[in-house]
Structures are given as structure tokens and as C-alpha cells.
Amino acid sequence: MSQTTVSRALNGFPEVSxxxxxxxxxxxxxxxxxxxxxxxxxxxGKSMTIGHxxxxxxxYELVNPIFADFIAGASARYAQSGYDLLLSLVPDEDEFTSYKELAARSAVDGVVVHAPRVDEQRIAQLNSLNLPFVVHGRSSNALEKYNWVDVNNERSFFRATQLLIxxxxxxxxxINGVAGVDFAVRRTQGYLRALKEHNIEPTDAHVTHSEMTEPNGYKNxxxxxxxxxxxxxxxxxxxxMANGIRRALDDRDLKLGRDVSVITHDDDLSYFRDAAAVPVYTATRSSVREAGRLSADLLLKTIVNPxxxxxxxxxxAELILGSSTKPPPTR
Amino acid sequence: MSQTTVSRALNGFPEVSxxxxxxxxxxxxxxxxxxxxxxxxxxxGKSMTIGHxxxxxxxYELVNPIFADFIAGASARYAQSGYDLLLSLVPDEDEFTSYKELAARSAVDGVVVHAPRVDEQRIAQLNSLNLPFVVHGRSSNALEKYNWVDVNNERSFFRATQLLIxxxxxxxxxINGVAGVDFAVRRTQGYLRALKEHNIEPTDAHVTHSEMTEPNGYKNxxxxxxxxxxxxxxxxxxxxMANGIRRALDDRDLKLGRDVSVITHDDDLSYFRDAAAVPVYTATRSSVREAGRLSADLLLKTIVNPxxxxxxxxxxAELILGSSTKPPPTR
DNA sequence: AACAAAATCCAAAGCGCTTTGAAGAATTTA
DNA sequence: TAAATTCTTCAAAGCGCTTTGGATTTTGTT
Known part of the structure; x- marks a missing residue:
């Protein structure tokens, strides 16, 4: 039996009985x-590989655990279509170099862009490379069109703030993420809008920016x-960060909910799933795993149909009522 | 100029001036x-790719954030030698099928095995596939030789227990990890040995096993x-899990350190780095990122030299003294 | 200057598949 | 039954590199 026949048989061509x-x-x-x-x-001529x-x-060499869940969602989708997932951790200063290299040696058919900034250069750069991509998040100031999957950060933080008010x-x-990263900016916008609508004067000192680690949650x-x-x-x-906040409250002998109310964004991370009948935290919840799945889906569609x-x-994001929010204590 | 010359020039062969x-x-x-x-x-004939x-x-679809840091360590090492990292999340029941498939289509030059059990079949299976691999952890009952990188779980939990005693x-x-996973077994052994050496009768109800999530830390x-x-x-x-424990203490109006002492294993995860002058937790600490780096190094050595x-x-693991351990409260 | 040795370069084969274009076999139509 | 049509199969080319073995040029030796 010829090679051709075997190849066709395995790849599902109709020419074979x-x-x-x-x-x-x-x-x-x-x-x-x-x-x-x-x-x-x-x-x-295909790589059958997606680069993350x-x-x-x-x-600091920080690796956000969020990636683990995002990638879990994406990975399942890739596997479905026979794609491999190429993961590369690169120093942030030369991320574009890495994209360019992947494209030049044609190691991937597409890439996923994480944590875009308000002014995100990678979008224009990737468009110029002609490498299919999808952004997890958005970039407010981007001029070109691009694929993205994002949650409604402005609105959900508006609602969270409103609830507290x-x-x-x-x-x-x-207690926000790193300044300049798009989602953090939008969240601040939603927060400020709610304050404004209720005639509350914002205070600069009330907003902090940092990597979203537990120690930073504590510190801030x-x-x-x-x-x-x-x-x-x-x-x-x-x-x-909410875990760090709890620790800070502990240190100050304050009780979460009673003395200080807390609302957190909840990515529904598998190792932090707040699944109690009454959730621990009132939260704006949106599964980052689902975002990964959708991003993968969108990217594959783009690759198949350039x-x-x-x-x-x-x-x-849903606003989920938990037990970490109460009216402020009367004094 | 001929293709040959270019190829040789780029790949550093001495035949070219x-x-x-x-x-x-x-x-x-x-x-x-x-x-x-x-x-x-x-x-x-090489894939220049390592599979994780x-x-x-x-x-439950759990993805342990530990992987993020482990892979960060490994990834850096791979990049150094021009290897790509192929990441695949597979349903646990058919992990070997996935290894076999990767080997059959020769998609990778080697793989890393995570979270081995006491009776780990994958070791014999991979040896039979003739696919280079390294295990992150060990398998107590394995009969064959294999590459591994592990921390001294028995000894560090012995020391932790002894300190408390x-x-x-x-x-x-x-509050341990899933029963049957090798590191969890060794940790229990260290714990039991310390109790025994101090003539303390172990109590079955004092040991819990589960996935190491925050909610499980709380629940247990x-x-x-x-x-x-x-x-x-x-x-x-x-x-x-320690974060979950803190939450449980909070619920019972107990103070960490004062009312209940806690020692935790600390993988030095980048988003949970306990870097205060006096660490928050007394901990057995070992960087999982470093383990990733070493595993990658060992695997590459094996690939180059079969x-x-x-x-x-x-x-x-170092036993690091923090502020979560005190003598028991006197009543 | 003549020859040997070393340095440099190149043409072509081959890696293991997919895909093209054409041939052969089976079936249908006149 | 012969020709036309469809179904099934196959030989060979090509994907873009690396590597082999030989050809050519340069350098060194007597």
C-alpha cells in the first residue's frame, strides 16, 4: 500500500475507500x-503550535498564578484541534524580540498577548508581523483592530463601589494592580465614576497600585x-491580594466584614475557589479559565480563516454577594 | 554563497572562516x-522541545499555582539552550496515553513528570518508551533508576514537628496534600517520626489529606x-493552605501564633513570598522555581548524553523561624 | 617552482511526511 | 461489448533545512 493512501486514510480525505x-x-x-x-x-507548512x-x-521574577488557570482553559481548546501550546517566559523588556523570533523561525501559528497596557505597542507590532494573535484584555489607546477577550472591568468596579456606597x-x-496595565486603569475608572455619581470626593491616597501578590495586598x-x-x-x-488584606486586618485586630468591608475581583482560580453557599467574599467574579478557553477559540478561528x-x-463579571460586606460600623 | 556555508556559519561549525x-x-x-x-x-531529527x-x-479541574513557578524556573534554562517548552494539561486518568502519543509522533525530546505517587507507574512506562525524563519529586516504591529532583520532605517535616514539640x-x-502522592507520604512520615521520638501518641484525626487549595486549608x-x-x-x-488556615482561625476568633501555632511548607511562590524581616510564617522553605531550574538542567544533560x-x-528545605509559632497558650 | 597538506567551499542527498497529477480498476451508460 | 465515467490507488515532487563527500582554493614545505 502506498504512502499516499496511508496519509489520506489517516487524514480523512474522501479519496480513500x-x-x-x-x-x-x-x-x-x-x-x-x-x-x-x-x-x-x-x-x-503549519506549526500547529500556539505561543503564550x-x-x-x-x-522580581513574578509569575502570576492567573496564567495557570488561563492556560488551563486555553490548553483544552488547543488539544481539541490538535494544536500544541508553546510556553515561554520572557523578560518583559524584550517581549517583542521574542515574538519576532518566533515569527521569523515560524515556530508558531499564533500567539496570545497577556496583560496589555493602556498604551500597548505589541498590538501594532504583531499586526506588522502578520502573526495571528489575540489579546487577553484590551488596550484602551490602541488604534488598530485586534482580537481580544476581556471582562467588563469598568462596569464591575463601578458596581462594586456603588454597592459599598x-x-x-x-x-x-x-487596592489595584500595576498602574498603566489596562484592566487596572479601567477598574480605577469605574471606581471613580461611582464615587463621582454619589458626590464623593476621591482621595489619591485611597488608591494603591502594585503587582497583585499577597504581600502587596497586605502592605497596601x-x-x-x-x-x-x-x-x-x-x-x-x-x-x-484579598488574602493579604485579611492578614492586614488581622494584624490590626479588625474583623473582615464587621469592621472593614471588602470586595474583591475573583478570577475563580481553581486553588482559591470561593464556593461556599454564602461566599466568603463579596466579589466581581469572572472565570479566567473561561477567558482562556474563549481566547483560544478566537485565535484558532483566526488562524483557520486569516x-x-x-x-x-x-x-x-457577576457581582456576587458574600459575607465580607456590611454597612460601616457606627461609632 | 552556498546553502551549506550559510548553515555552517550559523551553526558554528569550524569549517567556515x-x-x-x-x-x-x-x-x-x-x-x-x-x-x-x-x-x-x-x-x-531533534524536536528541541521539552514536554511538561x-x-x-x-x-475539579485544579491547576496548582506551584506549576507556574516551577515552569518559570525550567523555562529559563530551556531558553538558554534553545529548547522550547510544550505545555499540556491532560486529564489525569490518561496521562500515560499522552506521553505515548508525544513519543510516537516524536514531538518532544524529553518530559518532566510532576507529582509522582508512592506507586508511580509513569516511571516504568517512560523507561519503556525510551523517552528521557526527570521527575519532580520521587516515588518511594519505584524499582528502576530515574532522574529526580526533590526536597527532603521527611526530614523537614520531622524538624518542623520537633520544633513545635x-x-x-x-x-x-x-494538613497535608493528597494521600498517596509521594511528598505527602514522606511528610507524614517525618511528622510521625518526630511524634514517636517524643513519645507522643499520634491521632488519626489529626492528619488530613486533600488538594492544597485555600478552601481545603480552611475546611481542614x-x-x-x-x-x-x-x-x-x-x-x-x-x-x-496556610492562607485558608488563617481564615479558619479568624472564624473561630483565634489568633495565629498566639492561640494556635502554624508551620507551613513554603515553596517560595512568587505571589506569596514571605520576605518580611521576621517572616510571617515559620516555614520549611524550598524554592520550587529553583527545583524547576535544576530539573531542566538535569533533563537537558540526559538528552545531550543519553x-x-x-x-x-x-x-x-530550610526551617525558617517566623512569628507564627509560640509555646501553646496556658489555660 | 613543485608538491603536499590544510582550509574553504559547494552540489546533492536525505529527513518523513503531504500533495499533485496521472494511471489503473470498477462501475455505469449507450 | 465498447466507451464514458467514477472510484481507488500510486509514483514522484517538494517542504527548508543539515550533512556528507568531494572539489577547489589557499597555505606551507622542500
Whole structure:
């Protein structure tokens, strides 16, 4: 039997009879034969690989656990379509170099861009490379069209802030992610809009920016709690920071919910799933794993159909009522 | 100039003069030429790719944030040697199928095995596939030799337990990882050995096993605290569980350190780095990122030199004194 | 100047598949 | 039954590199 027939049988071409195909499939199964990936990729001209470049700040070498869940969602989708996932952690200063290199040696068919900034250069750069991509998040100042999957950060933080105000809080802290990263900016916008609509004067000292680690949640919460006029409620950008906030409250002998209300954004991380009947934290919740799945889906669609118009998918975070929010204590 | 010369110039063969090499390198740089990955891999017969298969329990779809840091360490090492990292999350029931598939289609030159069990079948299976691999952790009952990188779990949990006993604790709970996973077993062994050496009768109810999530830390801590004769000290297998334990203490109006002492294993995760002058938690600390780096190094060595004897690298976790351990409260 | 040795370069084969274009076998139509 | 049509199969080319073995040029030796 010729190579051609085997190849066609395995790849599902109609030119081969069902009987022949069965024979081939059985033989392949028997010898555990799988077409050699390398040869196949060269012959088809496809890499069948998606690149995820995660930028790591050289200084701190932080790797956000969020990636683990995002990638879990994406990975499942890739596997479905026979794509491999290439993961690369690169120093943040030369992320574009890495994209360029991947493109030049044609190692991937597409890439996912993480944590875009308000002014994100990678979008224009990737468009110029002609490498299909999808952004997890958006870039407010981007001029070109691009594929993205994002949650409605502005609106959900608006709602969170509003909820606290309606409970009676007038002094609310925001423990946000790194300044300049798009989602953090939008969250601040939502927070400020809610304050404004209720005629509450924002206080600069009430907003902090940092990587969303547990120690930073602790540190920033302490800073806010130690103000002469401390906020009675805090909004956190990540459940990991919320863990740090709890520790800070502990240190100051304050009780979460009773003394200080907290709302956190909850990415529904698998190792921090707040699944109690009454959730621990009142939260704006949106599964980052689902975002990963959708991003992967969008990217694969774009790869298969290069002419496709870029698309944006906006997920709505739910505002979930937990037990970490109460009216402010009366004094 | 011939293809051969260019190829040799780029790949650093001595047959080409330094002058010619410079000309080639400049031309390549100018046109951003990089040899096509696919063609190169077919020609050389190498995949230049390392596979990381992370098994995901189908039921819960948990992805341990530890992987993020482990992979960060490994990734840096791979990049150094021009290897790509292929990440695949697979349902745990058919992890071997995935290895077999990767080997059959020769998509990777080697793999890393995560979270081995006491009885780990994958080791024999991979040896039979003749696919280079290194295990992160060990498998107590494995008969064959294999490459591994592990921390001294037995000894560090022995020391942690001993420290608590020396402080005066006689009732100590252990909030461990999933039963049957090798590191968890060794940790229990260390814990039991310390109890025994101090003539303390172990209590079955004092040891819990589960995935090392925050909610499980909370749940298991509550279960222990609510015993009629609750332990005065807890040992946790992960800093993420320690966060859950803190929450449980909070719920019971107990103060960490004062009312209940806690020692946790600390993988030095970048988003949970306990870097205060006096650490928050007394901990057995060992950087999982460093383990990743070492695993990658060992694997690459094995790939380059297939005849190499399997090697084991044992890291020693430091016992770091923090502020979460005190003598038991007197009543 | 003549020859040997070393340095440098090149043409062609081959990596293991997919895909094209054409041939052969089976079926249908006139 | 012969021709037309469809179904099934196959030989060979090509994907973009690396590597082999030989040809050519340069350098060194007597």
C-alpha cells in the first residue's frame, strides 16, 4: 500500500475507500504509529503550535498564578484541534524580540498577548508581523483592530463601589494592580465614576497600585488602614491580594466584614475557589479559565480563516454577594 | 554563497572562516533571518522541545499555582539552550496515553513528570518508551533508576514537628496534600517520626489529606479546631493552605501564633513570598522555581548524553523561624 | 617552482511526511 | 461489448533545512 493512501486514510480525505481506511487505521493502532510531528509540520507548512509569552519582570521574577488557570482553559481548546501550546517566559523588556523570533523561525501559528497596557505597542507590532494573535484584555489607546477577550472591568468596579456606597460607606480604598496595565486603569475608572455619581470626593491616597501578590495586598491594606482617616471598605483587584488584606486586618485586630468591608475581583482560580453557599467574599467574579478557553477559540478561528475580521469578546463579571460586606460600623 | 556555508556559519561549525561567518551573520541579522524551525527539526531529527504534562483532575479541574513557578524556573534554562517548552494539561486518568502519543509522533525530546505517587507507574512506562525524563519529586516504591529532583520532605517535616514539640505542643495537626502522592507520604512520615521520638501518641484525626487549595486549608483547619480536643499547633503542606488556615482561625476568633501555632511548607511562590524581616510564617522553605531550574538542567544533560546514569538531586528545605509559632497558650 | 597538506567551499542527498497529477480498476451508460 | 465515467490507488515532487563527500582554493614545505 502506498504512502499516499496511508496519509489520506489517516487524514480523512474522501479519496480513500472506507474499507481501506479501516485497514490503515487498524495497522496504525496496532503499531502505535503516529505521523512524525516534525515531518508533518514541514510538509504542511503549519506549526500547529500556539505561543503564550508570559512576560516576567526581571527584577522580581513574578509569575502570576492567573496564567495557570488561563492556560488551563486555553490548553483544552488547543488539544481539541490538535494544536500544541508553546510556553515561554520572557523578560518583559524584550517581549517583542521574542515574538519576532518566533515569527521569523515560524515556530508558531499564533500567539496570545497577556496583560496589555493602556498604551500597548505589541498590538501594532504583531499586526506588522502578520502573526495571528489575540489579546487577553484590551488596550484602551490602541488604534488598530485586534482580537481580544476581556471582562467588563469598568462596569464591575463601578458596581462594586456603588454597592459599598449604598451600604453607607463613604471612604473606600482601592487596592489595584500595576498602574498603566489596562484592566487596572479601567477598574480605577469605574471606581471613580461611582464615587463621582454619589458626590464623593476621591482621595489619591485611597488608591494603591502594585503587582497583585499577597504581600502587596497586605502592605497596601496596612497603608490604607493606618491613614489618619482610614477607609471603612476596600476593593481589591485580586483574590490573592484579598488574602493579604485579611492578614492586614488581622494584624490590626479588625474583623473582615464587621469592621472593614471588602470586595474583591475573583478570577475563580481553581486553588482559591470561593464556593461556599454564602461566599466568603463579596466579589466581581469572572472565570479566567473561561477567558482562556474563549481566547483560544478566537485565535484558532483566526488562524483557520486569516481573512477574518478581528473580534472582541466582552465577558461580564457577576457581582456576587458574600459575607465580607456590611454597612460601616457606627461609632 | 552556498546553502551549506550559510548553515555552517550559523551553526558554528569550524569549517567556515571567521570572515565568511561574519558576512553571513550580518546578512542574517539584516534580513531577520532565522532558520525555519520546522525544517531544521526534521533535518536534525531533534524536536528541541521539552514536554511538561500537568495532570488535571477531571472532576475539579485544579491547576496548582506551584506549576507556574516551577515552569518559570525550567523555562529559563530551556531558553538558554534553545529548547522550547510544550505545555499540556491532560486529564489525569490518561496521562500515560499522552506521553505515548508525544513519543510516537516524536514531538518532544524529553518530559518532566510532576507529582509522582508512592506507586508511580509513569516511571516504568517512560523507561519503556525510551523517552528521557526527570521527575519532580520521587516515588518511594519505584524499582528502576530515574532522574529526580526533590526536597527532603521527611526530614523537614520531622524538624518542623520537633520544633513545635520543643515549644511545648503535644497536640499537633497535619494538613497535608493528597494521600498517596509521594511528598505527602514522606511528610507524614517525618511528622510521625518526630511524634514517636517524643513519645507522643499520634491521632488519626489529626492528619488530613486533600488538594492544597485555600478552601481545603480552611475546611481542614476548621475540622481540626472543632475537635473536642483540638490541636494547639498545625503544620500545613502549602502556603496557600496556610492562607485558608488563617481564615479558619479568624472564624473561630483565634489568633495565629498566639492561640494556635502554624508551620507551613513554603515553596517560595512568587505571589506569596514571605520576605518580611521576621517572616510571617515559620516555614520549611524550598524554592520550587529553583527545583524547576535544576530539573531542566538535569533533563537537558540526559538528552545531550543519553548514556548518562540517572541522577537524583535532593534539596534541603530550610526551617525558617517566623512569628507564627509560640509555646501553646496556658489555660 | 613543485608538491603536499590544510582550509574553504559547494552540489546533492536525505529527513518523513503531504500533495499533485496521472494511471489503473470498477462501475455505469449507450 | 465498447466507451464514458467514477472510484481507488500510486509514483514522484517538494517542504527548508543539515550533512556528507568531494572539489577547489589557499597555505606551507622542500
Amino acid at each position: 472506507e474499507k481501506t481506511r479501516q485497514v490503515v487505521l487498524e495497522a496504525a493502532a496496532k503499531h502505535n504509529y503516529k505521523p512524525n510531528t516534525r515531518a508533518r509540520r514541514l510538509a504542511t 509569552l508570559v512576560s516576567v519582570s526581571k527584577e 449604598e451600604l453607607g460607606h463613604t471612604s473606600i480604598g482601592l 491594606a496596612l497603608a490604607l488602614l493606618d491613614l489618619r482617616n482610614p477607609p471603612t471598605a476596600l476593593i481589591a483587584s485580586s483574590i490573592i 481573512g477574518r475580521d478581528p473580534e472582541g469578546i466582552l465577558l461580564d | 571567521e570572515k565568511t561567518r561574519q558576512v553571513v551573520l550580518e546578512a542574517a541579522a539584516k534580513h531577520n533571518y532565522k532558520p525555519n524551525t520546522r525544517a531544521r527539526r526534521l533535518a536534525t 504534562l500537568v495532570s488535571v483532575s477531571k472532576e 520543643e515549644l511545648g505542643h503535644t497536640s499537633i495537626g497535619l 483547619a476548621l475540622a481540626l479546631l472543632d475537635l473536642r480536643n483540638p490541636p494547639t499547633a498545625l503544620i500545613a503542606s502549602s502556603i496557600i 548514556g548518562r546514569d540517572p541522577e537524583g538531586i535532593l534539596l534541603d
